[in-house]
Amino acid sequence: MPRRPKGSVPSLQHHKPSGRARVTINGRDHWLGKWGSPEAQLSYQRLVAEFLANGHVLPHTATAVQSQLPQVGSEVMAGALADPAIPESLTVVELVTMYLHHCQSYYRGPDGKLTTTYDNALQAARALRLFDDTPAASFGPKKLGMIRDSEAANKRPRVGCNSLITVIRRVFKWAESQELVPRGTHNSLKTVEPLRRGRTSAPELPPVKPVGDEVVDMTLPYLPEIVADMVRLQRLTGARPGEVCRLRP
DSSP states (O other): OOOOOTTOOOOOEEETTTTEEEEEETTEEEEEEETTOHHHHHHHHHHHHHHHHTTSOOOTTOOOGGGGSSOOOHHHHHHHTSSTTSOTTOBHHHHHHHHHHHHHHHSBOTTSOBOHHHHHHHHHHHHGGGGTTSBGGGOOHHHHHHHHHHHHHTTOOHHHHHHHHHHHHHHHHHHHHTTSSOTTHHHHHTTSOOOOTTSSSSOOOOOOOOOOHHHHHHHGGGSOHHHHHHHHHHHHHOOOHHHHHTOOO
């Protein structure tokens, strides 16, 4: 069997004699549960995220992923659940579902259509799937940093990584306002630094260049008269589309 290229993502394997899923990272087998189960797939994704976030090395403190499933240590929950109003059993996936319902009713434009805030919330929900079954009260800066670093390792643009982290913070800011997570959760997540240009493996977005005049001239005859005039005005003034739309006599 050919050797796996150095630095590549370890693959999920089926151990047929036991019917379990496993992944080998840094020469160590991690058993993830029944092959083909959602729990095994989630455990695999979580381990790979930690592997990527730590520079293709799994920390020695990481054991089988089962230890990361919803078994919260007393030292974590003692402070997190000091307020009896905080629901102990609420998981991240349940919290995200509640937030998405909030966005569906709150973030709508005058025409009733959902705004881009809802789309951003969906992206945050996908990123948080690594911790779906983690108690929301125990989600902290370390886990948020793991998401940031794993997204960067997967070649998400740096700006996109930072935007994603901002949206996830917004989820927990709302949760804190609803007394679903401990007080101070949002502020603790703000300690996670954004990725800096030149100090991360996340790629930079290419600069947005203007459309050539020849392309604009070829397009104008096919536009409605008012839209064509708006394009001509944009070319003369450098205004943004939204600014041109808001112009009044």
